[in-house]
Amino acid sequence: DVKVTQSSRYLVKRTGEKVFLECVQDMDHENMFWYRQDPGLGLRLIYFSYDVKMKEKGDIPEGYSVSREKKERFSLILESASTNQTSMYLCASSLSGQERETQYFGPGTRLLVL
Amino acid sequence: GQNIDQPTEMTATEGAIVQINCTYQTSGFNGLFWYQQHAGEAPTFLSYNVLDGLEEKGRFSSFLSRSKGYSYLLLKELQMKDSASYLCAVRDTGGSYIPTFGRGTSLIVHP
Numbered sequence: 001d002v003k004v005t006q007s008s009r010y011l012v013k014r015t016g017e018k019v020f021l022e023c024v025q026d027m028d029h030e031n032m033f034w035y036r037q038d039p040g041l042g043l044r045l046i047y048f049s050y051d052v053k054m055k056e057k058g059d060i061p062e063g064y065s066v067s068r069e070k071k072e073r074f075s076l077i078l079e080s081a082s083t084n085q086t087s088m089y090l091c092a093s094s095l096s097g098q099e100r101e102t103q104y105f106g107p108g109t110r111l112l113v114l
Numbered sequence: 115g116q117n118i119d120q121p122t123e124m125t126a127t128e129g130a131i132v133q134i135n136c137t138y139q140t141s142g143f144n145g146l147f148w149y150q151q152h153a154g155e156a157p158t159f160l161s162y163n164v165l166d167g168l169e170e171k172g173r174f175s176s177f178l179s180r181s182k183g184y185s186y187l188l189l190k191e192l193q194m195k196d197s198a199s200y201l202c203a204v205r206d207t208g209g210s211y212i213p214t215f216g217r218g219t220s221l222i223v224h225p
Contacts (some may be wrong), residue, residue, distance in 0.1 A: 004156075033212070040122075042217035043157075043201065058212075090156065100145070101211070105156035 004106035019078040023091030030096040032074035118216035142207030
């Protein structure tokens with residue numbers, strides 16, 4: 001089974017802090033994604049990556065950056081956390097070249113910014 | 115991009131059948147996904163449709179009509195554990211091929 005893990009299930013940070021969210025997948029997937037999920041808004045794509053060192057902006061990249069130095073790891077960085085970044089953050093991965101390209105999600109990190 | 119619409123919340127009785135609808139607008143359709151997400155957990159894949167018709171998988175079925183921009187997820191013999199959010203996601207042919215998610219339908223199954 002594909003396993004996507006995220007470094008923390010719950011995180012509390014202060015406004016202005018730099019925050020790192022880590023995601024690791026163990027199935028050699030090329031594609032990795034970061035979403036945030038908020039009540040009434042659903043899943044929104046922040047950034048994604050098709051390969052090592054490649055990154056593409058999603059629908060809501062402002063205030064975030066990402067890093068993909070190794071194929072299995074995709075990090076989301078909040079350079080200066082703000083209260084409106086309080087959310088559930090979900091990482092996902094998928095295999096390229098498959099018609100379905102089903103996304104496999106990690107358990108999520110619930111971030112609270114005070 | 116896509117415009118994806120699904121009901122916010124539905125309730126149903128254990129043992130019954132429920133149909134969750136999803137309508138979408140896209141310039142070039144390239145597949146529709148349904149995911150299930152229990153509270154506090156990750157979404158998990160349920161079904162994928164790219165051609166018109168019904169795909170059956172146990173108690174769950176998914177239907178697609180591309181000409182109508184319409185899909186539904188049918189859940190039979192409902193169980194309490196089916197209480198969850200159901201996410202419809204549509205992929206189009208332009209740009210990144212990444213699915214766009216609807217806002218999800220929260221299904222409550224009561225005894």
